[in-house]
Amino acid sequence: MTRNQYQIIAQRIFKSENQRIAVAAVVFDGLSSYEAEKRFDVPKGTLSRNVRKYRNEVDYLTQIVEA
Numbered sequence: 001m002t003r004n005q006y007q008i009i010a011q012r013i014f015k016s017e018n019q020r021i022a023v024a025a026v027v028f029d030g031l032s033s034y035e036a037e038k039r040f041d042v043p044k045g046t047l048s049r050n051v052r053k054y055r056n057e058v059d060y061l062t063q064i065v066e067a
Contacts (some may be wrong), residue, residue, distance in 0.1 A: 001026065001058060009057055018042055019050055026051050 006027065010020040022040035025031045026047065031039070033047040039054075 001027075006054075009054065009061075013053060013057055016042075016052060019047075022047055023050050023054050027054065 003024070006024060007020075010023060013018050014023065018040050021040055022036040022042045025036045025040065026033055033051060036042065037044055037047045
C-alpha cells in the first residue's frame with residue numbers, strides 16, 4: 001500500500017486530518033498507537049480502533065481485487 005493509496009482510503013473513512021496523519025504514522029512509520037495519539041492530539045483510546053478500521057478496509061479491498 002502506497003501513501004497515495006492510503007490517502008484515498010483515509011479521506012473516505014476518517015473525518016479528522018489528525019486521525020489520518022496519526023494512522024499513517026502507525027502504519028508507515030512504526031509508531032505505537034499510544035505515541036501517535038499523544039503526538040497528533042488524537043483522543044486517547046481511539047487510534048487503535050482507527051488503525052484496525054483502516055486495515056480491515058485494506059483487507060476488504062484486497063479481497064475484492066482478488067475475486
